Amino acid sequence: xxxxxxxxxxxxxxxxxxxxxxxxxxxxxxxxxxxxxxxxxxxxxxxxxxxxxxxxxxxxxxxxxxxxxxxxxxxxxxxxxxxxxxxxxxxxxxxxxxxxxxxxxxxxxxxxxxxxxxxxxxxxxxxxxxxxxxxxxxxxxxxxxxxxxxxxxxxxxxxxxxxxxxxxxxxxxxxxxxxxxxxxxxxxxxxxxxxxxxxxxxxxxxxxxxxxxxxxxxxxxxxxxxxxxxxxxxxxxxxxxxxxxxxxxxxxxxxxxxxxxxxxxxxxxxxxxxxxxxxxxxxxxxxxxxxxxxxxxxxxxxxxxxxxxxxxxxxxxxxxxxxxxxxxxxxxxxxxxxxxxxxxxxxxxxxxxxxxxx
Numbered sequence: 632x633x634x635x636x637x638x639x640x641x642x643x644x645x646x647x648x649x650x651x652x653x654x655x656x657x658x659x660x661x662x663x664x665x666x667x668x669x670x671x672x673x674x675x676x677x678x679x680x681x682x683x684x685x686x687x688x689x690x691x692x693x694x695x696x697x698x699x700x701x702x703x704x705x706x707x708x709x710x711x712x713x714x715x716x717x718x719x720x721x722x723x724x725x726x727x728x729x730x731x732x733x734x735x736x737x738x739x740x741x742x743x744x745x746x747x748x749x750x751x752x753x754x755x756x757x758x759x760x761x762x763x764x765x766x767x768x769x770x771x772x773x774x775x776x777x778x779x780x781x782x783x784x785x786x787x788x789x790x791x792x793x794x795x796x797x798x799x800x801x802x803x804x805x806x807x808x809x810x811x812x813x814x815x816x817x818x819x820x821x822x823x824x825x826x827x828x829x830x831x832x833x834x835x836x837x838x839x840x841x842x843x844x845x846x847x848x849x850x851x852x853x854x855x856x857x858x859x860x861x862x863x864x865x866x867x868x869x870x871x872x873x874x875x876x877x878x879x880x881x882x883x884x885x886x887x888x889x890x891x892x893x894x895x896x897x898x899x900x901x902x903x904x905x906x907x908x909x910x911x912x913x914x915x916x917x918x919x920x921x922x923x924x925x926x927x928x929x930x931x932x933x934x935x936x937x938x939x940x941x942x943x944x945x946x947x948x949x950x951x952x953x954x955x956x957x958x959x960x961x962x963x964x965x966x967x968x969x970x971x972x973x974x975x976x977x978x979x980x981x982x983x984x985x986x987x988x989x
Contacts, residue, residue, distance in 0.1 A: 649793070650849060697717050731745075766856065812837075
């Protein structure tokens with residue numbers, strides 16, 4: 632086992648995020664003494680890994696497995712109901728534990744299931760993708776999608792622990808690593824410029840899970856989110872900056888019926904937010920160009936069809952980040968200096984979109 636880094640989230644419901652290798656072998660340490668049952672919610676491709684975790688826990692707990700659809704198809708109320716059915720039929724009590732094993736969609740679903748069963752049971756998140764590790768599994772935001780938009784139904788529910796076992800990334804496809812890197816880049820632009828320097832120094836080493844540069848990126852991104860969540864768990868202020876690139880990004884995901892990877896959509900969303908920032912007079916041409924340069928080095932998209940604007944605008948107007956009918960965008964006054972742009976004129980929004988339109 633490699634050295635373990637512990638990053639703590641403070642607040643009303645504190646918990647630790649453990650980062651290292653070989654951590655799954657000790658997952659029982661995070662279950663707690665009161666539990667008798669554990670439900671492992673996992674994607675189809677992780678059946679063998681879920682069985683391994685089950686073996687680690689058998690003898691001390693009754694372990695139930697819930698295989699759910701892959702990616703965003705998991706984030707439906709019907710899938711949540713399937714998990715609730717398993718819990719109800721096995722007398723799953725308030726002292727029992729849910730484990731989310733998978734990418735961001737799986738951990739979002741597992742978190743929502745844990746938050747809603749008996750109004751909240753213990754949750755341990757085990758993200759298996761870059762996106763899950765640096766974003767979805769950290770912070771306690773859980774949710775499912777509806778026909779009207781992404782994550783419109785959900786709850787705030789802090790996990791008891793997050794286990795970031797880098798061994799789980801050794802077999803992850805390169806495209807998944809690149810897509811997940813968008814959330815790390817976001818952390819660089821809003822708070823941690825060192826992240827941008829690491830990508831610019833060598834994108835190959837920055838996307839290789841075996842390098843110290845990659846681990847440093849994971850730790851920087853998680854550390855940033857932990858600090859923000861500790862200060863603002865329910866997104867009443869500071870936490871809103873984590874939505875950089877997400878207003879347009881979520882609209883693109885919805886328009887594409889979730890066939891785009893989250894990181895790809897957020898990549899386009901960040902370039903759009905940068906262009907919007909430039910139009911407000913706050914962000915330099917060099918900083919906007921830096922967005923495109925870093926994201927394109929990761930082979931992530933930075934444009935979207937110009938003719939889709941009205942579709943995207945209508946979805947954004949239903950976005951959960953809107954307030955009193957007004958759109959809100961996280962923009963940058965400079966690198967690592969985010970701010971909120973409230974109710975911008977629609978003509979300005981479209982002018983910024985023309986800069987990314989293809």
